[in-house]
Amino acid sequence: MTAVLTPSAETVTTPAGDARITWHLPPRRSPKPRAVVALGHGAGGGIEARDLQALAATLPPLGWGVALVEQPWRVAGKKLAPAPKALDAAWTALWPALVERGLPVIAGGRSAGARVACRTAQGLGAHAVLALSFPLHPPGKPEKSRAEELAAAGLPTLVVQGGRDPFGRPEEFPRGTRIAEVPYGDHGFAVPKSADLTQDDALAVLTSAVAQWLDGLPGPPR
Template structure:
């Protein structure tokens, strides 16, 4: 795939960066945030950026200012939300009138859920939503998952220490707007064991396929 276009976004805490993988004739734009442990090069985010533009979906991966500054620890949620919202005008300009779908992995998924209404998102895609800290199911973040006023897709590993796919289904409580796709044998990084039923390459290929089906179902035809 061609290298993504890089755009710098000014924020109050320093510059952020957008990595734009454009579709030739886009029908939607998917804006993705990264987790608290790394940047936009995470394998699952890269898999979406590599594959979805072939199917008419522009992918924009957002690197937060703290990553560009070389810090190892993510700031508090309010600062993450502020860094994300500062990029909204630039992302809207890139969308050029097509629906904007927000999402991300782990902490990035939380940001997307918290801000979906503020940025006018048409849908939300969560990769490895951190439903609770490991071993602390009583500290649930289900309220954030249920906050978006638009359809939500969650791609969740069946071995995720931050909340398995079954736990996310239970937390959603049957909410019709939240769909959960279990990623078999995957942990929080959506990595699978070598001895598991599905290999890593095939697991990563499942992600863009699931996102495509979700967007085809939830977004208006153009």
């Protein structure tokens, strides 16, 4: 019988307002989680994103804690995300709540959340970085590359990117980037009905790639 995992929510006060962390942890009778995978959302949506929800469902039974982080602007019900500096400040302010359990923390997120993780991970002492749908450039403007921001993470980093993401296809990333491609996926990892794999298949590619990468990380999570 599969254990039922019940998420728990925690409100964290930041200078930008209240943030919220929804914890998805391994079953109580399981060994202590190997690490916490902290995932922020993008600028156009929240933690209900299909990739974040798929990881929150898949990783805890494998021994990884998942913390889905909602930025203060989202908790407050606002429609527009603030400037990057404000996002970084809020993430930095809630970081102590992520490390409070005494576990290594992999900083991550999707789209804008991935950028926040890359910009702050090294300074906060993160163990690694997980970048989902990293917005390498604005759609149609490859000359406005954010490759330096990705490289600045300075830690083991996995990029998971849709094969047809207009914000940067896998082949556009600099050589040496560790990247897992979700075939046919767009910026939200949605796949067209004409693709030769289903939406569930696409998410399975994503979660499997992340789980394998986590298992291969050196240091405390092993």
